[in-house]
């Protein structure tokens with residue numbers, strides 16, 4: 001099963017989770033930032049796992065990302081803004097029928113989230129939900145990840161492999 005884990009990540013937390021999910025899925029999975037997940041890379045994908053940080057209680061907008069470039073002067077490192085936003089990647093994604101799962105990184109207490117918009121856009125493009133949206137938790141505004149989240153991401157990846165089998169109905173359909 002060919003799997004692709006696509007992420008937006010400004011400070012590396014979502015990238016680290018994406019890598020762990022790919023390891024949990026197995027050797028046929030690759031984790032890529034949005035800018036690399038285009039064209040032939042998308043062909044023949046059976047499972048698409050898509051994740052982004054929660055920013056301002058939702059999936060960041062392009063305007064928000066631009067603002068972050070100047071507003072987050074107290075961050076421990078500059079944000080990586082070299083990649084297209086997850087929103088623009090989703091909007092440019094060709095229609096498909098692969099299974100998908102959405103994840104986000106953020107603070108445990110925060111309302112809102114990024115996975116709602118990710119799931120909505122993937123479903124609108126024809127993709128089929130295969131796993132429950134999941135948040136992986138950071139300890140502060142810029143991270144680091146809470147202890148155990150990398151291991152949890154690996155387990156979630158392994159579970160997705162099973163849930164994404166073509167003969168399995170979507171979780172919604174099972175209730």
Ligand SMILES: Cc1cc2nc3c(=O)[nH]c(=O)nc-3n(C[C@H](O)[C@H](O)[C@H](O)COP(=O)(O)O)c2cc1C
Pocket residue numbers: 008009010011012013014015052053054055056057058068072105106107108110111112138140141142143
């Ligand atoms: C400008 C800004 C806004 C944020 N807003 C939220 C938020 O609304 N909810 C939340 O849970 N976390 C929020 N966070 C925390 C990030 O979601 C968290 O640090 C995330 O893991 C960053 O992912 P990254 O390292 O992959 O960029 C915010 C962080 C920043 C810098």
